[in-house]
Amino acid sequence: MTARSLLDITDLTPDELDLVLDVSERPIDALARPLAGLGVALIFEKPSNRTRQSMEMAVVQLGGHPVYTRGEEVGFDTREPVEDIARIMEGYHAMLAARVFDHSVVERLAAAASVPVVNMLSDRSHPLQGLADVLTMRQCFGGLAGLTVAYVGDYNNVARSLAEASAMLGMHVRLACPAGFDAADGELERVRLLGARSVEQTVSPQEAVVGAHAVHTDTWVSMGQEADKQTRRDAFEGYTVDAALMSVADPDAVFMHCLPAYRGLEVAADVIDGPRSRVLQQGHNRLHAARGALAFLAGVR
Ligand code: CP
Numbered sequence: 441m442t443a444r445s446l447l448d449i450t451d452l453t454p455d456e457l458d459l460v461l462d463v464s465e466r467p468i469d470a471l472a473r474p475l476a477g478l479g480v481a482l483i484f485e486k487p488s489n490r491t492r493q494s495m496e497m498a499v500v501q502l503g504g505h506p507v508y509t510r511g512e513e514v515g516f517d518t519r520e521p522v523e524d525i526a527r528i529m530e531g532y533h534a535m536l537a538a539r540v541f542d543h544s545v546v547e548r549l550a551a552a553a554s555v556p557v558v559n560m561l562s563d564r565s566h567p568l569q570g571l572a573d574v575l576t577m578r579q580c581f582g583g584l585a586g587l588t589v590a591y592v593g594d595y596n597n598v599a600r601s602l603a604e605a606s607a608m609l610g611m612h613v614r615l616a617c618p619a620g621f622d623a624a625d626g627e628l629e630r631v632r633l634l635g636a637r638s639v640e641q642t643v644s645p646q647e648a649v650v651g652a653h654a655v656h657t658d659t660w661v662s663m664g665q666e667a668d669k670q671t672r673r674d675a676f677e678g679y680t681v682d683a684a685l686m687s688v689a690d691p692d693a694v695f696m697h698c699l700p701a702y703r704g705l706e707v708a709a710d711v712i713d714g715p716r717s718r719v720l721q722q723g724h725n726r727l728h729a730a731r732g733a734l735a736f737l738a739g740v741r
């Protein structure tokens with residue numbers, strides 16, 4: 441029998457999303473070490489700073505033992521089939537977590553394993569980041585329903601999880617993406633149906649950001665897309681979040697970025713290092729959100 445997994449934000453109901461955010465803010469002692477004596481496998485096919493560090497420490501704070509493994513050591517479908525890896529590792533660990541190139545790998549792990557599987561970033565989504573993003577916005581503004589989140593840049597894994605989580609919390613979602621790097625019409629409707637007040641997409645960063653309460657962006661070149669670096673940089677010209685763009689947002693608007701950031705490309709240095717930036721709080725919230733998510737999957741309510 442398969443367990444509850446977290447492959448996408450939409451694996452949670454809106455009520456469960458609220459609960460995970462609440463659990464993320466509970467004192468660690470109140471969580472009563474639900475992973476005491478248990479292991480969690482953390483498998484990375486790509487580099488990581490925040491996700492590895494926050495997940496390792498979240499497991500420790502829940503009483504468990506994280507086992508970090510590079511993707512090539514387990515070799516999904518190269519050394520052995522994904523399903524064999526899942527069925528072996530579930531015998532050692534209470535949960536399996538993986539950062540993968542191809543989202544179908546985490547889906548296959550979850551289908552084969554009897555323990556929860558956590559997506560630590562795939563080409564499709566980055567749910568742990570999405571949790572930290574909405575947790576941070578909730579800390580900045582209190583309730584998020586009716587507020588506007590704008591995302592400027594590539595409609596990628598981070599954008600999708602942010603859009604889903606923001607929609608489920610009743611926000612207005614606005615996307616500014618160049619043609620070819622945008623969300624398809626069906627995707628906008630899918631996100632709207634998750635509970636968004638509205639979902640709009642434009643090619644104009646100014647149109648998306650005007651009056652917005654939170655302005656997010658991410659790299660134009662995600663891990664694995666390095667060969668397309670120049671094409672992408674050309675396509676995203678004009679999409680830099682700079683002071684002029686932030687000036688059309690709400691006067692109390694915050695700037696957010698999942699990091700790592702490339703100053704002078706998707707964000708100007710004076711914005712990410714300026715007073716509106718919440719990127720460190722957002723990065724530190726990765727730990728709290730990871731602990732909340734793992735505790736939830738371990739049965740904490
Ligand atoms: N934001 C994020 O996932 O960072 P890492 O790639 O460093 O884990």
Ligand code: NVA
Nearest residue numbers: 596598658662663699
């Ligand atoms: N979109 C980026 C996020 C990095 C945390 C990537 O996939 O590389």
